[in-house]
Amino acid sequence: MRIGVDLGGTKIEAVALDDRSNVLARRRIATPRGDYGATLAAIVDLVRGIEHDTGAGGTVGVGIPGTISPATGLVKNSNSTWMNGRALAEDLPKMLGRPVRFANDANCLALSEATDGAAAGVDVVFAAILGTGTGGGVVVNRRVVVGGNAIAGEWGHNPLPAPRGDELPGRACYCGRTGCIETFLSGPGLAHDYRAAGGAEIDAREIVRRAGSGEERALASLARYEDRLARALGTIINVIDPDVIVVGGGLSNIERLYASVPKMWAPYIFSDAVRTRLVRAAHGDSSGVRGAAWLWNESS
Numbered sequence: 001m002r003i004g005v006d007l008g009g010t011k012i013e014a015v016a017l018d019d020r021s022n023v024l025a026r027r028r029i030a031t032p033r034g035d036y037g038a039t040l041a042a043i044v045d046l047v048r049g050i051e052h053d054t055g056a057g058g059t060v061g062v063g064i065p066g067t068i069s070p071a072t073g074l075v076k077n078s079n080s081t082w083m084n085g086r087a088l089a090e091d092l093p094k095m096l097g098r099p100v101r102f103a104n105d106a107n108c109l110a111l112s113e114a115t116d117g118a119a120a121g122v123d124v125v126f127a128a129i130l131g132t133g134t135g136g137g138v139v140v141n142r143r144v145v146v147g148g149n150a151i152a153g154e155w156g157h158n159p160l161p162a163p164r165g166d167e168l169p170g171r172a173c174y175c176g177r178t179g180c181i182e183t184f185l186s187g188p189g190l191a192h193d194y195r196a197a198g199g200a201e202i203d204a205r206e207i208v209r210r211a212g213s214g215e216e217r218a219l220a221s222l223a224r225y226e227d228r229l230a231r232a233l234g235t236i237i238n239v240i241d242p243d244v245i246v247v248g249g250g251l252s253n254i255e256r257l258y259a260s261v262p263k264m265w266a267p268y269i270f271s272d273a274v275r276t277r278l279v280r281a282a283h284g285d286s287s288g289v290r291g292a293a294w295l296w297n298e299s300s
């Protein structure tokens with residue numbers, strides 16, 4: 001049995017998968033925000049709860065926002081900032097009494113979708129989480145590409161490519177840079193764009209709803225979003241040339257992206273034809289937790 005844990009900013013979810021990727025048990029609780037010790041204890045409780053539910057023991061993989069720094073062994077780059085600088089990779093295995101594998105949450109999404117989801121059977125997969133932030137992950141031949149700094153796939157803090165005049169210099173990002181892709185393509189980024197164009201203070205979900213009912217301002221905001229996404233993904237295609245780009249996160253529910261963005265990205269891609277497919281995550285919100293479980297697959 002493989003147990004996956006997805007440590008999110010608002011909830012922690014755990015599932016147990018059998019060898020045929022059936023879900024044997026599932027549990028979730030609210031994230032104890034701001035409290036590292038309580039977060040550790042919550043993960044341990046979830047794993048023990050799953051093992052109680054199934055009457056079996058399992059391997060444990062954990063998807064986290066951010067990553068474990070190869071330089072220090074501590075969590076870095078997490079927007080759940082109370083995790084940063086913590087020795088999670090040392091503390092959790094000790095508490096659970098077994099080795100634990102960790103990966104960035106977008107890497108887990110990529111692994112899940114490459115294993116038995118929307119990108120099953122292809123060699124090179126890029127996964128993007130378009131939600132509170134803009135995580136990214138790369139899987140090649142069903143294995144997560146971690147990288148020397150453990151940041152492979154982290155496109156969100158690159159500057160937005162080919163910026164238009166009104167996109168410069170761009171807004172300040174929490175990472176210390178300005179004009180990051182994340183400031184445009186996250187949910188809050190879309191909400192900011194709508195507001196900057198004279199719209200009300202509403203969230204991304206409401207903008208998408210209003211666009212669906214034909215509101216001009218919301219439609220214009222979505223059109224700018226698609227143009228920016230096309231530019232940002234174009235540079236990804238030039239570098240790693242994925243067969244499939246999988247999108248997860250709240251904004252992956254914008255149905256029109258999958259048809260419109262591939263029509264817009266050609267000018268940014270160095271190729272006569274572009275065969276890359278842009279698809280929505282097949283496992284939806286469960287992809288992260290499933291991918292965490294798959295960190296213990298046979299080829300790892």
Ligand SMILES: [Zn+2]
Pocket residue numbers: 156157173174175176177180182
């Ligand atoms: Zn940034």
